Amino acid sequence: MNARLLAFDIGGTKIRAARVENDALVDVATEPTPRRGSAIVARLIAVTRQMAGTSTLDGIGVSATGQVDATGTIVGSTRTLVEWAGTPLARELETVFAVPVVVVNDAKAAAVALWHQTGGGRVLVVTLGTGVGGGLVYEDGRFESGRSGRGGEFGHTLFRYGGARCPCGRRGCVEAYLAGTAIVRRARRALPGRRWPDLAAVVAEAAEPRIRRLWEAVGQELAAALIAWDLLFECDRYIIAGGVTRAASLFWPALEDGLRRDGRIAPTQVTLDPLGDDAFLLGAARVWEQRFGKRPS
Numbered sequence: 001m002n003a004r005l006l007a008f009d010i011g012g013t014k015i016r017a018a019r020v021e022n023d024a025l026v027d028v029a030t031e032p033t034p035r036r037g038s039a040i041v042a043r044l045i046a047v048t049r050q051m052a053g054t055s056t057l058d059g060i061g062v063s064a065t066g067q068v069d070a071t072g073t074i075v076g077s078t079r080t081l082v083e084w085a086g087t088p089l090a091r092e093l094e095t096v097f098a099v100p101v102v103v104v105n106d107a108k109a110a111a112v113a114l115w116h117q118t119g120g121g122r123v124l125v126v127t128l129g130t131g132v133g134g135g136l137v138y139e140d141g142r143f144e145s146g147r148s149g150r151g152g153e154f155g156h157t158l159f160r161y162g163g164a165r166c167p168c169g170r171r172g173c174v175e176a177y178l179a180g181t182a183i184v185r186r187a188r189r190a191l192p193g194r195r196w197p198d199l200a201a202v203v204a205e206a207a208e209p210r211i212r213r214l215w216e217a218v219g220q221e222l223a224a225a226l227i228a229w230d231l232l233f234e235c236d237r238y239i240i241a242g243g244v245t246r247a248a249s250l251f252w253p254a255l256e257d258g259l260r261r262d263g264r265i266a267p268t269q270v271t272l273d274p275l276g277d278d279a280f281l282l283g284a285a286r287v288w289e290q291r292f293g294k295r296p297s
Ligand SMILES: [Zn+2]
Pocket: 155, 156, 166, 167, 168, 169, 170, 173, 175, 176
């Protein structure tokens, strides 16, 4: 009969939901993310009721944007969502449905799914999206989340001291340079006379010399960040994921040049995410299975 595990992916702009059966996603549904934390919780409850129907529910795995602690509470988030930080999401869902719930940061969820998908080892997944996230997965499938769940925040490691303001409140984080929103901001600065509504515009203008140099800078800076992380964790592989990878052809040559000049990481160790958005849902389900040690029947 049906697997009775539901997975959610709560992103900054959209929520995806699916039933998970034999490591595959079934009945994937997508809707816009409400702006307010309480409204997001209300939608998760409504969608869970609707998708579970009359069958018994075994559990819920949630991949969520923002920093998530070990109890499944959102403890930090970008400013696009209002009162999302502070939401005890796992507890709220457990109270309503009386099943085990896992809530995990989205980059970490994606990392776990990609670790399973691409053959294990020691892997760092870097998601370049609205923000920049990272998920470090060790050889045994365990992912790094620090003492309280707030560790392993690769996007907020320092890239430039005193540099651009990051949504986390600090200055000079990797996210402040390599997130999609940061790249749009940099295009505005490079070529202020034009309209830069979104990342697609920065991709479309790639032939313009100043924008071409911007994409080259993105590749070089990503190489520098990967090298810094490799000095700490020396991974077998690095996987680059997230919406910015739609522009991979524009920054990949500079990324590979940067790696070759340094010599520490071989360009063949760095690949693009093969799963796309599904990594978040599949990862949420995998982490649920890791945590509760059973597969849904
Ligand atoms: Zn930051």
